[in-house]
Amino acid sequence: MTVKLKKTPPAKATPITVVDRTAFEALAASLPAATRAWLATVGFVGAADTHALVPGADGRLAQVFAGVAHAAHPFALSALPLALPAGEYRLDAAVLTLQPEAAAMSWELGGYRFDLYKPAKREPATLWLPSGADAERGLALATAIAATRDLVNTPAEHMGPAELAAAAKALAQQYGAKFAETVGDALLKKNFPSIHAVGRASTRSPRLIEVTWGNPKHPTLALVGKGVCFDTGGLNIKPGESMRQMKKDMGGAANALALAGLIMAFKLPVRLQLLIPAVENSIAGNAYRPGDVIKTRKGLHIEIGNTDAEGRVVLCDALAYAAEGKPDLVIDLATLTGAARVALGAQLPALFAKHMDTARDLVDLGLKLDDPLWHMPLWAPYHAGIESTLGDIVNTGKSPLAGAINAALFLEDFLPAQQDWLHVDLFAWNDAPRPGRPVGGEAQTIRTLLAYLEQRYTA
Template sequence: MTVQLKNNVPAGAIAITVVDRAAFQALSARLPTPTRHWLAANGFKGAPDSFCLVPGADGKLGQVFAGVAHAAHPFALAALPQALPEGVYRLAQDGLGLSAEQAALSWELGAYQFDLYKPRRRAPATLALPDGADAQRGLAQAAAIIATRDLVNTPAEHMGPAELAAAAKMVAKQHGATFTEIVGDALLKKNFPAIHAVGRASTRAPRLIELNWGKARDPLLTIVGKGVCFDTGGLDIKPADGMRQMKKDMGGAANALGLAALVMAFKLPLRLQVLIPAVENAIAGNAYRPGDVIKTRKGLHIEIGNTDAEGRVVLSDALAYASEGKPELIIDLATLTGAARVALGAQLPALFSKHFDTARDLVDLGLKLDDPMWHMPLWAPYQSGIESSIGDIVNTGKSALAGAINAALFLEYFVPENQDWLHIDLFAWNDTARAGRPIGGEAQTIRTLLAYLEQRFTR
């Protein structure tokens, strides 16, 4: 951990003065003349993610000026840990008043590097903060995001259905939740035929992972995460460039575990259920085929239009099972469609909700927290595009148009009309590097969803 929480911050820690452009202009006139001249010579003006090292009278590093977009930005200090010289730093009293939560969160995320296989070239710098609830909250959020990233970044060779189950079991153990799983042919006996159908061709057995936590008297929240640990596309095999990053197709499951960890860490007054259908969509003689008709837990029959639209098939059983408990809210997170990426890009997950007011609240909250999502419609007239002539529903639309909406409408078939439900179609991946957000696996929407759950259930 690169943030140290201490009752007394070390006196020898190097001070970081945090400013935005406006705050720097106001502060500049009050700075000692040598410092002002040094900053000007180095072109420092308080721009976001910029910094300047200022020497002391002895020639050693005396202080740091760091520019941020604004004081509440969740990645305010993220550019610093891997850029500053190794050592211990503290926040100065002058400049912007950065909260301990934002400081801890942004510093930890800025220090993140997936180093399971490739060691770091250097240790990141350390930030010393006064111990307190705000700093601890920031570190808890960072820990959940980092764990989510690590799960997505781990190659499929080391992150199959069994390994994903082991990760879920570890989360359960950390927070006192119960863990169960239904594996292989037991899925048929327990009436999860769609999960079994998608995962049966792999040498690594499919499974339904379940966590339960909380008090029986509290409202039930069910979080469902798509856990396709690798997606070849099945018999409708993907081209090489489409398959290259398919280790991340369990990104919904990783984000579900990240959100669940935060719900439990902050002890929200909820009864929590987490469901992860974990499979590998592989190719073998017993692989499910285009044109097959698969029975689901709900009793509906799915015609398989394309084996590469497997995520919605495994989610159908999980959502049907989730609905049986009549929770206050179901949230599903899934790397479901390329169509959502075409519409919104990598940084903006698609949100589907039955309630426009809830969707607006979540969009506004996501923009405020810089953890965004964007509302897209459950457009009922498009249901005709997923009607099947030989089954109840087909897992692909009749054209390439409205692909993300078609997938959401497909999932809606497995959620009762009166059940409150959020569907989030996310990318779980950074395709470009930004401060605190390196290329690779990413947690998306979980900070916003946490804030929404706190507002909704702890008033």
């Protein structure tokens, strides 16, 4: 941990004066002349994600000025841990007081590095914060986000279906939850044929991972995460450049694991069911083929239009299984379509929801928390584009138009009409660096979804 909590942070730690542009303008005139002159020399004006080191009379670092967007910004301090000299720091709250949750989370994530294979060149600076529930929550959020990033960043060689199951088992053990998995040909015996079909060509057995937790008397919340640990595209093989980052195709599962962990850590009054269909979409003589028709757990027959549209095929059995428990709410998280990225880019996950008011609430909440997602329609007239002449449904649309909507409509067919459901088509990846958000695997929407679930189940 790069953040340490103590009732009273040590006075010897270097103070950080946090300001935004407005606060700095008000403060500047009251600063000592030498400090004011120094800040003007280095060009510090309180802009977000900037800082200035102020030396003391002895030439040593005496104070840091740090600019933030606003006091609640979740990445307010993220530019500092790897930019400041190594050492211990504390916040000077005399000018602008950061929300403890934001301070803790932003500093901790600012020090995040994925160093499994390449050791870091330096340790992040340490921040002391006053202890309290809000700061502890910020650290819990940062820990969940970092764990998500680690799972997504780990190459497929070391993060296959079995390793993903091990991560789920470790999480279950941490919170006293029940863990189970159905592996290989047992998927056929237990009626998960579509998961088996997609994963059967890999030397690493496909599986359905299940974690259950909570009081059975509480409303059931089902989380489903797409766990395609590597996606070659199958027999409809991807071009090399498109395959390059397909270790991240289990990003939905990684995010679902993080959200499940936070639900358990904060003891939400729900009966949690976490489901992860974990497969590797590989190429071999027994690989599923374009034109195949696969029977699913629900009894619907899928015509395979393209083996690279595998995510919805593995998800449909898991969604059907989740619905059998008649949950209050189903949420699935999946790196499902390139179409969603074309429409919304890397930073905006696509949200599909049964209820318009829920979608609007989530969009507003995401903007407030700087953990955004954007509402897309479950446009029923487009369903004709995924209807098959050989089976009930085809896993690709009849045209390239509305690809993310077609995928969502496909998944909707495997849930009862009355089932409340949220589908999040996310990227799980930062394609450009920002403070606290380096290039690589990313947690998306879990803070927003957690806040929504807290409102829904504890209001």
